[in-house]
Amino acid sequence: MEIKIRDEFIKLGQALKLAGVVEDGVEAKFVIQDGLVKVNGEVDERRGRKVYEGDVISFNGQDIKVIR
Known part of the structure; x- marks a missing residue:
């Protein structure tokens, strides 16, 4: 799966919502x-973590690639 971002980065919680793998920000949190949730293979517990083009978010058996 891929999500397309307009800006240089997107915050991790927002990326999960954009991908449709969580219902809302509370669930993302x-x-x-x-x-x-893993970013590029490493667990990251910061909702505000910035993810950039080329990063891969892994959650619930799905990989979400960030593209621009």
């Missing part, structure tokens, strides 16, 4: 804080 909990799955990130619980260590269920």
